[in-house]
Amino acid sequence: MAISKEMVSESKYNVIKSLEYYLNATGNEIHQFIKRIEDENPENWTCGFADELVPDFKKMRQENKDNEPF
Secondary structure (H helix, E strand, O other), rough: OOOOOHHHHHHHHHHHHHHHHHHHHOOHHHHHHHHHHHHHHHHHHHHHHHHHHHHHHHHHHHHHHHHHOO
């Protein structure tokens, strides 16, 4: 059974707002994370927030830190 576009859109909105509120995600981080999720599979917005999406966001954030110039 396919996930409806409305459900994906609602989940995306909720994930983004939660990342901004709980992890103080910046606009650049949000844009990067959107690209990361949607390049893989847009239905991933409906994955578990705490057990899948937050760890992936934190991984992306750490990758960004690791790639910062000194």
